[in-house]
Amino acid sequence: MEIRIIKSPAHGTLDILLRRKGSGASTPIESVDAVGLVQGRMIEMVCAADVAEKAVGVTVEDIRGNCPQNMVLLAIFGDTASVEAALEEIKRKEKEGTPEW
Amino acid sequence: MEIRIIKSPAHGTLDILLRRKGSGASTPIESVDAVGLVQGRMIEMVCAADVAEKAVGVTVEDIRGNCPQNMVLLAIFGDTASVEAALEEIKRKEKEGTPEW
Amino acid sequence: MEIRIIKSPAHGTLDILLRRKGSGASTPIESVDAVGLVQGRMIEMVCAADVAEKAVGVTVEDIRGNCPQNMVLLAIFGDTASVEAALEEIKRKEKEGTPEW
Amino acid sequence: MEIRIIKSPAHGTLDILLRRKGSGASTPIESVDAVGLVQGRMIEMVCAADVAEKAVGVTVEDIRGNCPQNMVLLAIFGDTASVEAALEEIKRKEKEGTPEW
Amino acid sequence: MEIRIIKSPAHGTLDILLRRKGSGASTPIESVDAVGLVQGRMIEMVCAADVAEKAVGVTVEDIRGNCPQNMVLLAIFGDTASVEAALEEIKRKEKEGTPEW
Amino acid sequence: MEIRIIKSPAHGTLDILLRRKGSGASTPIESVDAVGLVQGRMIEMVCAADVAEKAVGVTVEDIRGNCPQNMVLLAIFGDTASVEAALEEIKRKEKEGTPEW
Known part of the structure; x- marks a missing residue:
């Protein structure tokens, strides 16, 4: 798993993500500080x-993209502290490697 | 084969799975304790x-990936004990490796 | 080539296959003992x-799935003895490796 | 490149190919002795x-794979001798390896 | 990541990119000096x-590949100096390799 | 990059390419001596x-096909001398390997 964070994402960057999110381009995402x-x-x-x-x-969305067939991109929208906390938790659970997350 | 279990899945997690299940997003899945x-x-x-x-x-659904015609994941919905039993049985049959499951 | 047989397939398993068969989901398959x-x-x-x-x-159908772009799954429906015979013949011809099957 | 020939193809085999040919499933292919x-x-x-x-x-058709926009296979329909001659010529040109076929 | 620049792109080259851009083929891109x-x-x-x-x-667009839902390329349209500056910044951030771009 | 030329392409070969070109199957290509x-x-x-x-x-078209997700086929239509000149130029620029073609 690869993890990144974009703070204060530009309008066009959000557009690329929102156009490809699983819940459809029309479902709005509230104003985000970080992705x-x-x-x-x-x-x-x-x-x-x-x-x-x-x-x-945080709001979690799956993003369709160019990933190989069994790969996906997940986008986590929210304020910076919440997104960072969520990413930390994902890293921690991955490290544990338990089958029950 | 990789096998995982999510106990008390969050609403958004179920949404990602239900949006991509082979029987169509409109077929309901009864309340699940585990996936x-x-x-x-x-x-x-x-x-x-x-x-x-x-x-x-348990209820078994095939989950699509990026392309609508793909199937990349099997999701098994049910109460925790039943899902665990089903996963155990899958592991056991895989270990046996017989051509006749 | 990888070959497997499912005896007395469960209803949901047949559904996954029938939804993805090349002749369309609406073409019926007669009751099957094995796949x-x-x-x-x-x-x-x-x-x-x-x-x-x-x-x-036996009835032969190509199944769309998550296989990489030039891979496909073939499903052979019929009574157990006929499906086993067909799979045996496929293995035999593959072993011969002649360009003319 | 991998090359094979099917003599007296079964009805279902032709169906799989005809359903996936680039010129559309409705364009007929005359009765074929070999593919x-x-x-x-x-x-x-x-x-x-x-x-x-x-x-x-011979009649040449491009055969689609899982995705509609893919082309994964070339099918050459005709009488056995003509198909064999066409395949021989393809092998010969490939061996030459000239950029101008 | 691979990075390239096309100065004074030909009309047909822009057509290939504009046909595949994520915001749709109808959204215009102002006259570009470089991509x-x-x-x-x-x-x-x-x-x-x-x-x-x-x-x-610069204007940033995601470019689709063979499948409509894919994103395989990022295109950055603008005058030559601005595009070069944007590409330099991308290279610089990549080299830093920080999780926060 | 792999480069080939087909002189006096057969009608069926052009059909396969024209059906898959990016500008749509309906945009005509003038009579071609080489591809x-x-x-x-x-x-x-x-x-x-x-x-x-x-x-x-020459006329340049991108062709959809079975290429892996970030691969494409480019077809260059025109008279033989022009197509050869265009291919030569592509090889020359590739050899130079400059980021600015």
Whole structure:
């Protein structure tokens, strides 16, 4: 899994993500301070999405892209502190490597 | 094959799975306590789906990836004990490695 | 080529296959006792389909899935003995390795 | 490039090919004695198609894979001798390896 | 990540890019002196898009590949100096390799 | 990058290419003496398209095919001398390996 964070994302960057999010381009995302990005295999991404969802103050979306067939990009929208906390939690759970996230 | 379990999945996590399930986003899944995830080659996942279906108390769905015609993940919905039992059975059959699951 | 057989396939397993078969989800498959699965490259699958078709008592379908771009899954529906015979014949022809199946 | 020939193809085998041919499933193919199959990279298959087209008595079709926009296989329909001659010519040109087929 | 620049792009080259850009073929791009191209993994390209967007005087577009849902290339349109500056900034940030672009 | 030329392409070969060209199957291509084919990664292809476009007397089209996700086929239509000149120029620029084609 690869993890990155974009602080104060530019308008065009959000557009690229919002156009490709799984819930459809029309569902709005509230104003975001930061976007966390997590790329990995589909099974990892679903688990990471669950960890992030259970964190506070973030919205999680799967992003369609050029990833190989069983890879996905996950975008985590929210204020900077919440996104950082969610990403930290994802890293921590991954390190533990338990089958039950 | 990689196997994971998510207990008490978050609402957004279920959304990602339900949006991509093969039977269509409109077919409802009853309230789930746990989701088992199985990722592997198509031929393995079809066999794993059959093992899970023959277990008791779970609903099995194929989950699409980026392309609508893909199947990249098997999701097994149900109460925690049933999902764990189904995943155990899949692991056991895989270990046996017999051509007849 | 990888070959497997599912005896008395569960209803949900058949659904996954029938939703993805090349002749369309609406073409019915008569009640099946067993499903043979063959996964490999497109060119092998077409040849394997021909071998199976020439066997007696089976219906052959190509299944869309998560296989890489030039891989396909072939499903062979029929009674257990016929499916086993068709799979045996596919293995035999593959071993011979002649360009003319 | 991999090359195979199916003599007296079964009805279901032709169906798999005809459903996926580039000119559309509705364009008929006259009764065929044999089908030559060529699988390789896109650039190779376009060149092979041209060699086959310039041979006598065969019809050349591009066969799609899982994605509708893909071309994964070249199918050469015709009587057995013509298909064999076309495949021989493709092999010969490939061996020469000249940039001008 | 691979990075290139096309100065005074030909009409047909722009057509290939504009036909595949994420915001749709109908959204116009103002007359461009240069196009910067960045190819890499989805997560890298989203971050590179953000760096370029925050640079001055360029328009950033995601370019689709063969499948409509793919994003394989980032195109940065603008005058030559601005595109060069944006590409320099992308290279610089990549070299730093910080998780926060 | 792989480069080939087909002189006096057969009708069926042109059909395969025209059905898959980026500008749509309905845009006509004037009668062609030769087709140059260039296969490579998307970013290389856009640059090669620009080099070919700036050459005289050729029409450049991107062709959808079975190439992996970030690969494309470029077809260069025109009279034999012009296509050869365009391909020569593409090879020359590639050898130089400059970021500015």
